[in-house]
Amino acid sequence: MKPLYKKFLALATGSSLFVVFAVVLTSSLMRYLFNAPLQWSEEVAKYGMIYGTMFGMVLCYLDDIHIKFGFLEYGVPAFIKRLLNLALDLIALGTGAVLAWSGYQFVLKRGGIDAPGTGLPMSVFQSAMVIGGVCLVIAALFQLPAHFKGKQTGIEV
Template sequence: MKLIHRMGRFVGKVSDHLVGGLLILSVLLNVAQVFTRYALNDPLFWTEEMVRYTTVWLTFAGAAAASLYGDHMDMNLFLDVKNARFQAWHQAILQLIVLGFCILIIWQGTLFCVLNGMQTAPATGLRMVYVYGATVVGGVMLAIVSIHKIVAALYPASDNVEAGVPA
């Protein structure tokens, strides 16, 4: 149990740093594009494409952190039920559904990378496997967080780790 909690928190930290770095990169690319377009009158042709691909990675990597911290979309249908055991099982079942979708995303993302990964981006020449790989990496990260949340819901005080509280 302790390993699962550590992995969940580790993925949250990795996701935080990855999203932060990608956000900084995206802003710098946008600033470079605006500067070269309006100040130098010679725009960088590849920055728009890179910002688009950075946004794809931001989306998939950020899903894990958003889920871990409870900022992701949630189902509150049974929020008024005060039974703690029911709430724990409810959260575990919801996370099992999320885990099922993660497995689907990982599987289909891997197939997509294998079948279409050799394509290259028009402006940068970047192999698209690096862009499509965001689905696989994000799916794995979200799956680890989902497993962490299932264990946290069903065993809230296991190994002296508070349930759902990332460290």
């Protein structure tokens, strides 16, 4: 199930970045070749980038390529390293829950406003926080069982 989830995240991240690329390219061509700028392009590119960041964050977490302090990971005994990895996964779980909840509250308060460029409700764009938080919680739930089965990834010191 985890490999399928990672493929979904990779597809969602790539699709978001493709939307950003396509919108910026189209906007540039329209502006400089036809002197007819797209009014909604900056808004769509910005929110596409936010969605891409949310999906990419979770993918980096699952692949263990996120930013971290290497001296903590490689400079401590194996038992401490396992505790640090467990703490990392618990923190990711909590952070995802807080992100999803605060995003939900934000959508409730400001989601009814229409975006000026597209005319779509801002809840479509602000939901990126909720989706990113839920995706991070799911990813942390995939990571946590490994700590209790004795299955560890990475280099043991």
